[in-house]
Amino acid sequence: MVEKHLxxxxxxxxxxxxxxxxxxxxxxxxxxxxxxxxxxAIAWPESIIGQWLSSRVQRAA
Known part of the structure; x- marks a missing residue:
């Protein structure tokens, strides 16, 4: 399956x-x-942005 890019x-x-x-x-x-x-054209893999957001949440907790 192809990953979505943002x-x-x-x-x-x-x-x-x-x-x-x-x-x-x-x-x-x-x-x-x-x-x-x-x-x-550039884009970010959706999974990479998700991982970055998760790491920010874990640091805040």
């Missing part, structure tokens, strides 16, 4: 983070990097 608007909705915060966190290594879908 484009930036969906990642923003899923995480509640702004575009600039996502890119800042990617720069400092605290947010997953996207994969290239084509020359001008």
């Amino acid at each position: 484009r930036l608007p969906a990642v923003i909705d899923a995480t509640g983070l702004s575009r600039s915060t996502i890119y800042d966190k990617m720069k400092d290594g605290t947010f997953p990097r996207p994969v290239n879908l084509s020359k001008r």
Whole structure:
């Protein structure tokens, strides 16, 4: 089964983070990097975003 990939608007909705915060966190290594879908398109695997969110919840608990 093919995994779903999330484009930036969906990642923003899923995480509640702004575009600039996502890119800042990617720069400092605290947010997953996207994969290239084509020359001008990127997306994040849905499972990677889910894992990142789960790790944030576990740290808060």
